[in-house]
Amino acid sequence: MGKKLDTVKRKYYREYYQKNKEKIRARQRADRAAHPDRYRGYAIMHRIRHPEKIRRNALTSLGRPAPLYDEPRYCEICGDDRGGKHLHSDHCHTTNVWRGWLCGPCNRGLGLLKDNTVVLLNAVEYLRKADGNKIGSSH
Numbered sequence: 001m002g003k004k005l006d007t008v009k010r011k012y013y014r015e016y017y018q019k020n021k022e023k024i025r026a027r028q029r030a031d032r033a034a035h036p037d038r039y040r041g042y043a044i045m046h047r048i049r050h051p052e053k054i055r056r057n058a059l060t061s062l063g064r065p066a067p068l069y070d071e072p073r074y075c076e077i078c079g080d081d082r083g084g085k086h087l088h089s090d091h092c093h094t095t096n097v098w099r100g101w102l103c104g105p106c107n108r109g110l111g112l113l114k115d116n117t118v119v120l121l122n123a124v125e126y127l128r129k130a131d132g133n134k135i136g137s138s139h
Helices: 002-019 021-034 036-049 104-112 117-130
Strands: 088-091 098-102
Touching: 002 021, 021 036, 088 104, 098 104
Parallel strands: none
Antiparallel strands: 088 098
């Protein structure tokens, strides 16, 4: 039953858009002009998520070579050899400044620690206490 309702809604919205296309686009242009800051972040994230849509030899708005052009094999935090697997293009969410190439776990780890150096250093200190102050120890 729910699937049929979704299909009916999609059909209705598609028809509504076709009938009111110019009015909707004018409202979108006005909103974009009134709030450019909302759309800047979207544009940057779109370029990060869809690197194939960027010219290979162009610089992105983050000031680095376009993805896939000089992506290294190793994560810049843990040094893990990705061996052809994709690395994530890390950037500061406040300033949108590009920071480097990270493997998925390191990228998620920074995000979970809120990209905050104080929280990260507290986590390091916590691990040192638990490991008996051994530097560089792992599990």
